[in-house]
Amino acid sequence: MKTKARNCPTESSAANPGCPCRANAPTHRGRRRALKLGLLGAAWSPLTVFAARKPGKMRPQAGDHLVFAYGERQGEIISPGDLTLNAKPIEAYPKQLASNVIRDRSRLNALLLVRLDPQTLPPTMDKYAANGLVAYSAVCTHTGCTVEGWDPATQQMSCPCHGSQYAAGNAAKVLMGPAPKPLAMLPLSINSGELTVAGAFSRKVGFKVNKY
Amino acid sequence: MNRRKHPIKLGLLILALSLTSAMQADDLFNNNASNLKSGTLLKDRPTYSPVTEQRLTKPEARNWLMYRGTYDSQGYSPLDQINAKNVHQLKPSWTFSTGMREAHQAPPVVNDGYMFVTTPHNHLLALDARNGELLWRYERELPEDQVQMHPTNRGVALHGDYVYMATADAYLVALNARTGKVEWEQEVEDYASGYYMTMAPLAASGKIMVGVSGGEFGIRGFIAAFDAKTGKPAWKTYTIPAPGEPGSESWPGDTWKTGGVPVWITGSYDPASKTTYWGTGNGGPWMGDARPGDNLYATSVIALDVDSGKLRGHHQYHWNDSWDWDEVSAPLLLDFQRNGKTVKGLVHPGRNGYLWFLERGKEKINFVDAKPYVKQDVFKSIDPVTGRPEYNLERKPATGKVTTFCPSSWGGKDWPPAAFNPQTRLLYIPANDNVCGKLKGQEAEYREGQLYLGAALEEFEVVLHEDAKDYIGELQAWNVDTAEKAWSVKFKSHNWGPILATAGDLVFAGGTNDRYFRAYNARSGKLLWQQRTNSGVIGVPVSYEIDGVQYIAVQSGYGVDAEREQALLNLSKGTTTYVPQGGVIWVFALEKENNQ
Numbered sequence: 001m002k003t004k005a006r007n008c009p010t011e012s013s014a015a016n017p018g019c020p021c022r023a024n025a026p027t028h029r030g031r032r033r034a035l036k037l038g039l040l041g042a043a044w045s046p047l048t049v050f051a052a053r054k055p056g057k058m059r060p061q062a063g064d065h066l067v068f069a070y071g072e073r074q075g076e077i078i079s080p081g082d083l084t085l086n087a088k089p090i091e092a093y094p095k096q097l098a099s100n101v102i103r104d105r106s107r108l109n110a111l112l113l114v115r116l117d118p119q120t121l122p123p124t125m126d127k128y129a130a131n132g133l134v135a136y137s138a139v140c141t142h143t144g145c146t147v148e149g150w151d152p153a154t155q156q157m158s159c160p161c162h163g164s165q166y167a168a169g170n171a172a173k174v175l176m177g178p179a180p181k182p183l184a185m186l187p188l189s190i191n192s193g194e195l196t197v198a199g200a201f202s203r204k205v206g207f208k209v210n211k212y
Numbered sequence: 213m214n215r216r217k218h219p220i221k222l223g224l225l226i227l228a229l230s231l232t233s234a235m236q237a238d239d240l241f242n243n244n245a246s247n248l249k250s251g252t253l254l255k256d257r258p259t260y261s262p263v264t265e266q267r268l269t270k271p272e273a274r275n276w277l278m279y280r281g282t283y284d285s286q287g288y289s290p291l292d293q294i295n296a297k298n299v300h301q302l303k304p305s306w307t308f309s310t311g312m313r314e315a316h317q318a319p320p321v322v323n324d325g326y327m328f329v330t331t332p333h334n335h336l337l338a339l340d341a342r343n344g345e346l347l348w349r350y351e352r353e354l355p356e357d358q359v360q361m362h363p364t365n366r367g368v369a370l371h372g373d374y375v376y377m378a379t380a381d382a383y384l385v386a387l388n389a390r391t392g393k394v395e396w397e398q399e400v401e402d403y404a405s406g407y408y409m410t411m412a413p414l415a416a417s418g419k420i421m422v423g424v425s426g427g428e429f430g431i432r433g434f435i436a437a438f439d440a441k442t443g444k445p446a447w448k449t450y451t452i453p454a455p456g457e458p459g460s461e462s463w464p465g466d467t468w469k470t471g472g473v474p475v476w477i478t479g480s481y482d483p484a485s486k487t488t489y490w491g492t493g494n495g496g497p498w499m500g501d502a503r504p505g506d507n508l509y510a511t512s513v514i515a516l517d518v519d520s521g522k523l524r525g526h527h528q529y530h531w532n533d534s535w536d537w538d539e540v541s542a543p544l545l546l547d548f549q550r551n552g553k554t555v556k557g558l559v560h561p562g563r564n565g566y567l568w569f570l571e572r573g574k575e576k577i578n579f580v581d582a583k584p585y586v587k588q589d590v591f592k593s594i595d596p597v598t599g600r601p602e603y604n605l606e607r608k609p610a611t612g613k614v615t616t617f618c619p620s621s622w623g624g625k626d627w628p629p630a631a632f633n634p635q636t637r638l639l640y641i642p643a644n645d646n647v648c649g650k651l652k653g654q655e656a657e658y659r660e661g662q663l664y665l666g667a668a669l670e671e672f673e674v675v676l677h678e679d680a681k682d683y684i685g686e687l688q689a690w691n692v693d694t695a696e697k698a699w700s701v702k703f704k705s706h707n708w709g710p711i712l713a714t715a716g717d718l719v720f721a722g723g724t725n726d727r728y729f730r731a732y733n734a735r736s737g738k739l740l741w742q743q744r745t746n747s748g749v750i751g752v753p754v755s756y757e758i759d760g761v762q763y764i765a766v767q768s769g770y771g772v773d774a775e776r777e778q779a780l781l782n783l784s785k786g787t788t789t790y791v792p793q794g795g796v797i798w799v800f801a802l803e804k805e806n807n808q
Contacts (some may be wrong), residue, residue: 070659107357107661143360146662149669160669161361162776178775206356209312209333 056105059205060094060186064197066113066135067095067102075102080195083115083133088150089157089168090114091138094197108205110138110146111186116155116169124171128202130188133195136172137184137205140164144207147183157183180208247353248392251346258325258340260390263370268415269483274757276322277370279412280629281754283481284545287631288713289755293762294802295716299731299741301803305763306344310337310795316769317627317710318367318412319752320797326389329767330365330412331795334379338392341765342758344799348392354381358403359661361428362772366477367412367752369420371440378409378422384438386420396443400424406431406661412478417486417518419446423475427493427538430470430664435479435490437521447521451475451492451509459508467503470658472496473510477540477627480558482572486518489545489558489572493538497656497666499611500534507532511539513558513570515577525576530564530601534609535590535649536621536667537563543570544632544639549693550580559692561585561630561641563623567690568599581695585688586624586645587677590617611653611666616675620649622777628723629752631713636734638689638698640711640719646680647706647781649673674780684781685724687711689737699737705789706781708774712753712764720764722749725778725791729753729766729798745798748791750774761801769795 066078069091078092089112093104103109118132128134138146140159147166149158155168156175164177172183184205187198261267263277271277273290280287294302310316314332320341321328327341334352339345354360360380369376375389381403386395400422401407406429414421419437427433433451438444451473453459463471472495479490495503495510512528529539543558548569558570558577565588571578579599584591590608591601609615628642650673656666676684685707689698709723713734722729722745729749731741751767770791782789 070657107359143363144357145359145361148663160663160665161359163669163779177779207360209354 054105055096055099055101056103058103059201060103060109060111060197061096062197062199064094064096064103066092066111066195066197069093069104069110078113078195079193080131080133080190083113085115085117085132086152086155087115088152089136091146092135107144108137108139112136112138112147112157112183114155114168120169122170125185128185128187130190130195130198133188133190134168135186135188135197136166136168137186137201139183139206140179141181141183141207142177142179247351249349249351250392251348252340254391257347257390260326260373261324262372263323263415264372265417268371275324276319276754276756278321278415279319279367279369279478279752283416283483285478285480285542285629286544286546286634286713287629287711287752288633288715290715291755291757291762292714292716293757294714294718294755294764296718296733296740298802299716299718302731302741302743302764302800303803304743305799305801307799308337308339308344308346308797310335310767310769310797312769312795313771313793314769315362315364315771315774316751316767316795317364318767319754320765320767320799321368321370322754322756322765323370323389325758327765328368328370328375328389329797330367330377332363332365332771333360334365334377336368336375336377336387338375338389339797341756341763344797350387350392350394352379352381352385354379355403358408359406359429360408362408362410362425364410364772366410369413369415371415371420374440376413376415376420378411378413380408380410382407382409382424384413384420384422384443386443398438398443398445400436404661406664409476411476414479414481414488415440416481416483416488419518421479421488423479423490425474425476427472427474427496428663428665429661430496430658431472431474432469433473433475433492435475435516435521449516449521449523451514453508462505462508464504470496470664471503471507471510473507474538475540476538477542477629480542480545481518482545485572485574487524487572488516488518489543490514490516491538491540491542491560493540494536495533497664498534498536498651499609499653499666500532501610501653502656502666503532505532511537511564513539513543513560513577515572525573527570527577527579527599529560529562529566529568535564535617535651537623539563541625541627541629543568544630545572546632546634546692555580557692559632559639561625561639561643563626564588564590565619565624566591566594567641567695569692569695583695585641585690585697586643587618588624609651609653609667611655614650614652614671616648616650618648618677619644620647620674621651621672622647622649622773626708626773628708628710628750631711631719632692633713633719633734635715636717637691637693638734639692640713640721641686641688641690642707642709642711642721642723643686643688644684644706645686646677646684647777648675648677650675672780674777674784676784687719687721687732687737701732701737701739706774706777708748708750708777710750710752712755714755720753720766722751722753722766722768724748725789727768727791729768743798743800746792746796747794748774764800765797767795767797769793
């Protein structure tokens with residue numbers, strides 16, 4: 001069982017997005033219990049998986065569309081033309097069209113959608129950006145506030161709670177403040193003018209209780 | 213070397229060990245909670261002295277049973293083994309690393325050998341107060357989608373055999389003080405709506421009372437009481453009146469629904485009148501012009517009947533708050549002299565920079581007098597009868613405007629509690645002077661559970677007065693009978709140090725960015741002793757005695773607003789001061805007592 005868990009890819013593929021390990025896990029009750037017991041010693045938290053079961057709480061999946069999180073167009077699908085170069089990021093949530101479910105039941109799915117000049121983006125962002133459109137997790141990695149601030153001149157995103165600043169044009173690198181790590185990126189793709197999610201977050205979203 | 217076998221062996225070993233320890237825990241505590249860690253075996257733990265109402269009303273000098281030691285919030289210990297003559301012999305007796313980062317602000321609460329300490333993210337530690345042996349440790353599992361704007365916790369309350377903690381996900385948890393077993397937990401409000409809790413609960417009259425944080429998240433603040441034994445809700449009193457209730461006329465339209473007014477510091481209690489006194493926080497959003505009116509009962513002291521929660525009186529320190537000057541510190545209950553008469557008083561060094569003297573009447577609170585204790589450029593005058601300030605409107609932040617004002621939003625004194633020594637008649641205030649604030653007001657849109665601020669925090673700045681080159685932080689001593697400053701100790705650093713006063717003619721406090729914890733002569737302010745610690749000391753210090761030895765205990769662990777102010781001071785001054793994080797409980801005793 002452990003071998004199987006270990007073989008799971010850390011980056012999920014587009015064909016098997018979200019949490020592939022869990023999706024493929026045996027559903028038989030006894031085997032699941034055995035799996036749990038086996039993993040007891042390992043630092044593996046089943047809670048993250050429980051949170052993701054309801055479609056509205058599940059992390060974004062490949063193929064999801066993105067919708068406006070707030071404002072007059074709340075719930076409407078965002079198309080590439082809605083984004084202006086270097087303008088304040090649009091707050092968005094993923095939406096699964098087939099089930100008509102917006103995944104807004106978890107704050108951890110809140111996204112910041114921004115259009116940057118594709119020529120200026122570093123190669124590390126190639127996997128995630130689609131023609132200059134980039135989606136970041138909106139949840140600050142320090143203590144979980146929504147990263148609301150934006151400086152159009154420098155393309156810096158900032159957290160109003162404790163002042164952490166992230167470089168939108170450089171994979172949300174932390175430029176200042178107490179945030180311990182960058183915001184997660186969500187890969188995007190544009191097909192026939194439709195903006196969709198291309199895979200899973202680049203890293204765990206949200207903040208971690210900092211022990212030292 | 214067979215590389216395959218080892219992981220399996222290791223896995224089996226870990227499984228066996230975890231099963232064994234789980235079985236042990238079950239046997240000992242009848243408790244399956246995986247978030248409970250046991251240190252000492254139950255049979256080896258001291259017996260626990262139940263905390264009766266009588267003990268809470270008149271705590272033994274040897275114990276520290278609540279946030280400020282006593283219901284009057286004086287922060288005063290009658291112990292005098294450690295005194296001004298011998299404090300230079302004070303040495304660390306033991307320390308304990310909490311393993312946590314962020315702000316360690318809780319007092320070590322002590323009941324006959326048991327010490328209870330809370331940490332950020334709601335870990336609760338029970339230690340043997342003699343030697344620092346871990347008895348048990350409860351680690352609350354907090355929801356991963358919550359916001360923690362202020363990762364801290366300010367300690368426990370004790371009642372009967374239980375110890376109580378208010379949590380960041382807005383629950384009140386009651387644990388068995390001896391075993392750490394969760395006896396009950398009660399949701400106080402929905403964290404997803406922006407509510408959270410950081411205060412130490414108040415235990416009185418068979419109830420456990422808590423207030424809620426969230427003044428920056430569009431909450432409607434309240435204080436709620438729960439049955440100490442069962443957790444059953446007893447009463448809930450909002451700090452913002454609903455339409456039709458007295459005071460509701462001070463909130464236009466629907467602003468009362470999201471007007472903030474949190475309560476995040478433990479209240480005081482007068483057992484004679486069965487009245488609790490609470491300080492209330494800022495109105496929300498921050499710009500007062502978003503909610504024109506006085507906004508009762510924001511930035512006030514409110515008096516509540518302990519059994520019904522009924523409002524018995526209030527005094528608003530400043531109306532239509534626009535500076536984020538939470539007046540959450542509960543007033544100290546003490547008698548002071550005025551014009552030849554003894555006044556049953558409420559004394560409050562305000563975040564607005566004024567020192568307030570009030571009278572606690574039977575069904576109302578009367579204004580006595582007030583005067584600034586730091587540079588304050590907002591109040592033009594104070595009505596001598598009502599105490600209502602008149603503002604210099606140029607210093608009142610507003611939407612679409614950039615305003616500077618003194619003191620800054622962190623005030624003359626933020627949450628760190630002042631202390632009073634009844635022998636010296638001096639009130640000790642952890643103050644900050646010469647730091648002014650700059651706010652840019654902007655419109656705020658309410659979204660449930662999200663920041664609802666009304667100010668551009670990215671443009672939140674400190675502006676230093678020219679005197680800041682001489683000092684910012686201060687430890688001030690005020691004679692409560694003359695309302696005159698007796699002495700002051702000045703620091704280059706800002707000061708976030710809660711204060712302990714003792715009968716040994718001593719004042720203990722840390723609070724500066726140089727990581728020192730210090731003892732001063734209570735009558736002169738002379739520095740008598742200091743100890744450099746692991747981090748900045750922003751914890752509430754306490755004193756207790758066991759087996760004839762007096763101890764001083766405090767947590768060192770910098771974070772939250774002290775850290776944020778340091779970052780802004782660095783920007784303003786061009787300095788690079790760095791205060792390391794990480795919590796440690798420090799316990800001190802006299803050298804000769806240590807050697808016994």
